Structures are given as C-alpha cells and as structure tokens.
Amino acid sequence: MDGVTATGIRADARIVARGDGRGGTALPVLEGEGPLALRRVRASGDEARVMVVGAMSGPLGGDRLRVRARAAAGARLHVGSAAATIALPGQHKGEARYDVRLDVADGAELNWLPEQLISAGGSDLRVTTRAELGAGARLVLREEQVLGRVGEEPGRLTSRLTVRVAGRTLLDQELSCGPGAPGGWDGPAVLGGHRSVGQLVVVRPEFAERPAAARVLGEGAALMPLAGPAVLVSAVAPDALRLRRLLDEALALLT
Secondary structure (H helix, E strand, O other): OOEEEOOEEEEEEEEEEEEOOOOOEEEEEEEEOOOEEEEEEEEEOOEEEEEEEEOOOOOOOOOEEEEEEEEOOOOEEEEEEOOOEEEOOOOOOOOEEEEEEEEEOOOOEEEEEOOOEEEOOOOEEEEEEEEEEOOOOEEEEEEEEEEOOOOOOOOEEEEEEEEEEOOEEEEEEEEEEOOOOOOOOOOOOOOOOOOEEEEEEEEOHHHHOOOOOOEEOOOOEEEEEOOOOEEEEEEEEOOHHHHHHHHHHHHHHHO
8 A cells, every 4th residue: 555654655556467368468457556657558459558657756765666567377468657767865864665576477478668767866776676477478578777867976776687487587686886886886897887777688488499699789788598488688878768779679689
C-alpha cells in the first residue's frame, strides 16, 4: 500500500498478464499507487502493452518503490514508461530504493523496456532488478542510466541486475557510481569518462543450442553470450541518445 511516512513514500505497482485463450493476452491485474501509475495502451497483435506513468517526481531520498510484473503461461507482455525516471535528493535523508521483480513463465514472453534513469546531483538511489524465468521463457530487458543532468555531477547510484532461468543464475552484476562509490568507477576499466551506461539482456530458448558469438558492436558496446539461453549487451556512451542507438542496434541484430 502506498503512503507518505517520515522517511519518504512507499508505493507498489503490480502487473499480471496471461493468455486469454483466444490468441491474445489479458491483464487481470493492473494496479499502481502514488508515483507508479499504470496505463494499458493499444495492443500490438497478441501482445498486451502497459505504460508506467510517473504521477509524481522521484524517487526522492527515503522513498521505497516496487514494481512487480508477471507474464503467465501464454502471455506476451510489453512494459515501457512514459518518460525518464529522475532520482532526486528530496527533503528526506537517506537512500531511496527502486525494486523491480519480473516473473516469466515457461512459454511466456516479457519485453521490459523503460526509459532512462537519470541520477541527479545530490540523489542517492539503489535499484535492484531481478528476473525469474521458466525454462522456455523469453525476455528482452533494457536498462539505461544517465549520470547527472546537463552540466551537473551525478548523484550516488547503485544498480544490481540478476537474471535466473529455471532456477539457474545466468547473470548477477552490480555497478555503483557517483560520490562515495568504490574508486575507479569512472576510470578506463569501467565507464571511461562516459556518463551514460546501459545493459540489454535477451533470453531466447534457441540460444541454448545456437549461442550468439561474442563481438564488439561499435565504439563502447559489446555482445557477450551468457552460460545459458541468453545474451548480454553492455554499452557506455557520452549521452543518452547515443546509448539508445547502440542498444537498439544490438536488439535489432538479436531479434
């Protein structure tokens, strides 16, 4: 349940999609609170589409936001956002948290494609994204993070991404940037002075038998097969526009 407490806002959003038995996808659960408003938009074929519409600024310091999305058997679900999410310092002290939990059943498909997350100066945000997939599930997951608005230093941003298929962990990585982050985050081994960083994870059952080959995808991006039916694309860029172009090109190559 949402609400404002002495340490910030608490809000949850929940999406459940399942096959409707007629070749389409139904949305029996579509619940959003506070800054996490959900809107169903025009479907594309048998795919249901949901937009996360930010009804308030944030996340701000001390906020606790959580989004859960489940694609049950027979469902094809696409989730996006209407605009970038901006982490701001706010009036409350302390770290804000944004937790995303994705559950994709065997035979279902989820495309998780939100807009960028911008870490504004003075903010402190921890983002955790965890995807649990059945053996025959399909997933496209994109994360894009922009460190600071134009002309400002970034806030503190820690992001952890975990992907599991049939109970097996394929990816578990964490990146921490900004003031107070471990040394070297802005060095040549990590961001190399860039201010936009992103990941694209594509899970397809056919990758188990025909894995994609590792390759460099232009300046600042690389494709790496994971130990399972999945591929990871990591990219850094000087700005959000260039980052999106790199990830879009990688997605077109993979799908």
